[in-house]
Structures are given as structure tokens and as C-alpha cells.
Amino acid sequence: MSARAAVVVTLMVAVGPIGQPQPEAQQNNIVALLEAGKPAIGVWTGALAAPRIAKVLATSDADFIVADVEHDIYDFQALHTFLLEVADFHHRYRTQPRPAPAVLVKLAHRGGWDPRYEISEAMRVGPAVGVWVPIVESGAEMQRIVSTFSQSEQSGLEGLNLPGQGGHTGVSPLWPLNPKGQIMVVAMIETEEGVRHAEEIVSTPGLSALHVVHLSDADNEKILKLCQKYHVVPAIDATPEDAKTKVAAGWRMISVGWDFGMLQKQLGDTLKATRTAIGVTPSTARQ
Numbered sequence: 001m002s003a004r005a006a007v008v009v010t011l012m013v014a015v016g017p018i019g020q021p022q023p024e025a026q027q028n029n030i031v032a033l034l035e036a037g038k039p040a041i042g043v044w045t046g047a048l049a050a051p052r053i054a055k056v057l058a059t060s061d062a063d064f065i066v067a068d069v070e071h072d073i074y075d076f077q078a079l080h081t082f083l084l085e086v087a088d089f090h091h092r093y094r095t096q097p098r099p100a101p102a103v104l105v106k107l108a109h110r111g112g113w114d115p116r117y118e119i120s121e122a123m124r125v126g127p128a129v130g131v132w133v134p135i136v137e138s139g140a141e142m143q144r145i146v147s148t149f150s151q152s153e154q155s156g157l158e159g160l161n162l163p164g165q166g167g168h169t170g171v172s173p174l175w176p177l178n179p180k181g182q183i184m185v186v187a188m189i190e191t192e193e194g195v196r197h198a199e200e201i202v203s204t205p206g207l208s209a210l211h212v213v214h215l216s217d218a219d220n221e222k223i224l225k226l227c228q229k230y231h232v233v234p235a236i237d238a239t240p241e242d243a244k245t246k247v248a249a250g251w252r253m254i255s256v257g258w259d260f261g262m263l264q265k266q267l268g269d270t271l272k273a274t275r276t277a278i279g280v281t282p283s284t285a286r287q
Contacts, residue, residue, distance in 0.1 A: 083126025
């Protein structure tokens with residue numbers, strides 16, 4: 001076979017027979033998992049300026065990463081670098097094939113806050129697949145959040161190769177409002193005010209998922225039922241010990257904690273085990 005023929009065969013295998021459109025692959029790994037009826041498991045980070053942490057997260061088995069700007073230094077340049085590093089490090093250093101963790105940006109929610117500017121900036125700086133919005137307390141606020149995606153340009157859409165979505169195209173990039181959308185809006189209800197207005201928040205078209213935090217079990221259950229009623233993905237924090245129970249109850253996006261907490265625990269356990277092995281305690285080590 002000639003070199004030219006080999007190239008033609010390779011292309012036909014990759015793209016299918018000429019003239020036959022191939023099915024579109026879901027490019028947002030979280031959406032792909034949720035549409036397949038599987039839970040998505042993620043981790044939070046506030047270490048946006050730490051390349052070593054980005055490398056660990058990028059090569060991990062996490063389905064998603066929440067890049068928390070609220071609890072980090074308010075620095076869009078650091079966010080830009082982090083988003084690019086996650087994509088780059090995954091492809092360069094991941095040894096076992098799996099989709100790269102999708103990154104959602106948790107907004108900072110600063111004083112005098114209008115979410116639209118921050119959403120626009122967060123989506124422009126790098127290939128994030130959506131935003132995670134804290135302290136949502138009304139349907140009107142939820143509508144402002146969603147409206148941003150029909151009015152602003154998002155470089156993240158270009159990174160995901162989604163022509164004709166977002167900006168001023170008239171086609172929403174938000175999943176599942178648009179079944180082919182790749183961008184997610186995750187709202188957080190974490191106050192009594194948010195609980196009081198939970199139904200108007202959850203029923204807002206364009207909302208992808210709803211994360212409960214700092215609420216009672218009764219409020220969590222109420223919001224879970226609203227999510228199921230309006231076909232919004234319910235999200236919650238979990239531990240390895242209670243994750244199975246929460247998934248069985250209907251929670252579908254599971255956050256397992258902060259990277260620094262896991263690092264702190266692993267470091268503590270390793271130091272304790274090492275001192276135990278050699279018969280030294282922390283108190284005697286300081287003497």
C-alpha cells in the first residue's frame with residue numbers, strides 16, 4: 001500500500017465513510033456521565049497558583065474540579081494559568097487514558113455583586129465548562145446568571161469547538177436547556193433565604209445543577225425533590241462512607257472535599273505511621 005493510500009484509509013477509519021455524518025461525541029465529561037445515568041465525582045481546589053497541585057488534579061481520576069475563586073486570591077491571571085495547566089498536564093502526564101477532569105469556576109461573590117461581569121470574565125480566560133455560583137437566593141438572581149450566557153462571548157466555547165452557541169447566536173450553550181450544550185451553571189443554595197425561594201431558583205430554565213450546603217437534612221430533602229421535579233441535577237458533598245447512600249437517594253454530582261484537606265490528612269497519616277514505626281511520638285521528637 002502506498003503512503004498516500006495509507007493516509008486515506010487512516011482518515012476513513014477516523015471519520016467514517018465520506019458523506020456520512022458521524023454521531024457527535026459529548027465533549028463535557030460531566031454531561032456525558034450524567035446523561036449515561038452515572039454520578040459525577042469531583043474535588044475542590046483553592047490552589048490556583050500552584051502548578052504542582054494542578055498537575056495532581058489534572059492526572060487524577062476526578063470527573064470534575066471546582067476552581068474556587070471565592071476562597072482564593074481574586075486573580076483571573078492565576079485562573080487562566082490553572083485552566084490551561086489542567087488541560088496540558090492531563091495530556092502530558094496522565095498515564096492511563098481517561099477524559100480530563102472538567103473544570104467549573106466557583107465565582108468569588110464579592111461585595112456589591114452582579115454575577116454577570118464575573119461570569120463573562122471567568123468564561124473568557126480559559127477552557128472552563130461552566131460556573132459554580134455561591135449564595136443564590138432568588139429566581140431573579142438565577143435569571144441574571146443564566147442570561148449572561150446569551151449575551152457574552154466565551155472563549156471556553158471556542159476551546160470546546162462549539163460553533164454557533166453562546167454570545168449573540170441565539171442558541172444557548174447551556175446544558176440541558178440545549179441538549180447539545182456543553183456549558184453548565186451550578187447554583188448553590190446555602191441560606192434560609194435561598195431555601196425559601198428554592199422552587200423559583202430550581203425552575204429557572206438554563207440551570208444545570210443545584211448544590212446544597214450548610215442546610216438541614218429536611219431542607220436538603222426538599223431541594224432534592226425540587227431538582228427531580230424540574231430535571232435539575234442535584235449536587236451534594238459526601239464522604240467515601242456516605243457516598244453510596246447519597247447516590248442511592250438521588251444525588252448525582254458528588255463533591256468529595258478540598259485538595260488541601262486530602263493532602264493534610266495524607267501527610268498527617270504518613271508522619272504518624274512513620275513515627276509509630278520507629279517508636280517516636282511528636283512530643284518526644286521536639287525534645
